[in-house]
Amino acid sequence: MNNWWKKATVYQVYPRSFKDTNNDGIGDIRGIIEKLDYLEKLGIDLLWITPMYVSPQKDNGYDISDYYQIDPLYGTMADFEELVQEAEKRKIAIMMDMVLNHTSTEHQWFKEARKSRNNPYRDFYFWQDPKPDGTPPNNWKSRFGGTAWKYDEATGQSYLHSFDESQADLNWENxxxxxxxxxxxxxxxxxxxxxxxxxxxxxxxxxxxxxxxxxxxxxxxxxxxxxxxxxxxxxxxxxxxxxxxxxxxxxxxxxxxxxxxxxxxxxxxxxxxxxxxxxxxxxxxxxxxxxxxxxxxxxxxxxxxxxxxxxxxxxxxxxWNALFYSNHDQPRALSRFGDDRIYRQESAKMLAITLFGQQGTTYIYQGEEIGMTNAYFSTIEEYRDPESLNAYRELLASGVSDREALIILQLKSRDNARTPMQWDDSKYQGFSAVEPWLVVNNNQISAEKELKDPNSIFYTYQRLIAYRKMFPVFTEGDYRLLDEEHSELFCYERTCNQEKLLVISNFTRKNVAYQLPSDYKTAEILESNYGRKQVEAAFQLKPYESLMIYQK
Missing domain, CATH: 3.20.20.80 (Glycosidases)
Structure with a gap:
């Protein structure tokens, strides 16, 4: 079997926040088509797009009401077919996001299921009577907070929803x-x-x-x-x-x-x-x-x-593993594991080097390649994510102060990753000509600036993507953690036949001394986020410095 995807890099697009071309404040398929040349320049192989099917948008498309149609919010089926063709011309394959654990409660199957206990579609979902004391059928919790059961007056039973109550779990036993x-x-x-x-x-x-x-x-x-x-x-x-x-x-x-x-x-x-x-x-x-x-x-x-x-x-x-630090369900890794203020560029490159040296298929989340950061919203009104809004209510109910609850959301909310893509320095950062669905992270970071700077985060990712295709050690090598107890460094080694790869990353703002293993004295530096060219027996690693060293 041709496992070409083992050497591939996947780029994730959250279409709602990628590029708006029809000026409704929401990204669309034509926006993705418009930016295919940018993605081709980056060097990616697969384009993963989060759900664009017809949906009430209670969970930004992960609540699907029609699996066979493109939501008009994003465009038409003709737009999608054009996207597939245009991507293929640039040797980029399309990866669709598919939600098969649950459907929207607006899906025709569920509408039929809730009509009566005898409906043929009833068994497409999980329906149960409440316990004798009137409490939900079991003690399961929704991933979005609260019970995982919603009582339905019409038939006197509750249906299971592992996520939002508008997302009813499908019964795969059927x-x-x-x-x-x-x-x-x-x-x-x-x-x-x-x-x-x-x-x-x-x-x-x-x-x-x-x-x-x-x-x-x-x-x-x-x-x-x-x-x-x-x-x-x-x-x-x-x-x-x-x-x-x-x-x-x-x-x-x-x-x-x-x-x-x-x-x-x-x-x-x-x-x-x-x-x-x-x-x-x-x-x-x-x-x-x-x-x-x-x-x-x-x-x-x-x-x-x-x-x-x-x-x-x-x-x-x-x-086989998917290698990632960021996606649409996680806050920005740069803000989470690095320093997104003083050492933003260095931290972003350090995380890229640390991840890309490991075994698995590499994933980049939109904006990661230009060093986008958490949004740090200061009011609850700026948030849109149902999980975050539920968490905020539960935090307050548990006695956490409003200020502390907002600090936690600034650190952990999924909306941090969902702010519009920052293309240039215009009013809405080139995402749209009108006010977007979610507040733009207005911090002067942009793809336009990155592309002009030969030492940018973008070009670090471009090189790392290429290395994974060039050297078998990336895909086939074994893995060994080095200096396991070191409190400031993440160091590991990959080995494949005569090839060796050493990755050293300083996860702190401090200078850290490092002694190079003796068998790397004749190696070459493949990638350095500080522009180092020469291998030395002893390094003074700078804040958030990262080195990828290759030995043949």
């Missing part, structure tokens, strides 16, 4: 649901897409009977019974046999809360499930006791430990 989902995937594959990103795909299988979660605390939200469920591997293998394999689709599954061991199973080629997985194991480096909505400082020790464990497990088990 073979008709699985067949319909296969048809949806085949439809888009015939439109010419080459990849699929599967949203929260590890939630498809639930424990039969949907029992209470026995865990008490932040992780006792139902995940014991709705993450990596008993038939999940069966369902994914079925999809692989029906669609992924025959249509030659690159697939990546979002695996929030899955263990590294499960991640290996999902992505082992011989199991014929998924090409690769998104693990969020390393995204909890600034969580307090596994709780997201806390004002917890970032821990380098946690980041090193979690990324290294997954690197080793995936390599040993022949699994």
């Amino acid at each position: 073979e008709a649901v699985r067949k319909e989902c296969g048809k949806i995937l085949a439809f888009w594959a015939k439109k010419g897409i080459k990849g699929v990103r599967l949203d929260v795909v590890n939630l498809l299988s639930k424990t039969p009977g949907l029992p209470d979660d026995p865990i008490v605390g932040p992780t006792g939200d139902g995940r014991t019974h709705n993450v990596d469920g008993p038939k999940i591997h069966q369902y994914l293998h079925e999809l692989n046999q029906q669609v992924f394999g025959p249509m030659q689709l690159v697939t990546v599954g979002e695996m929030s809360s899955s263990t590294p061991e499960e991640c290996v199973l999902y992505s082992q080629e011989e199991r014929e499930e998924l090409s690769m997985i998104f693990s969020f194991y390393h995204m909890k480096a600034d969580y307090q006791d596994n709780a997201k909505w806390t004002n917890e400082p970032f821990s380098l020790a946690k980041l090193k430990q979690s990324q290294s464990l997954l690197q080793q497990k995936m390599h040993e088990g022949n699994g």
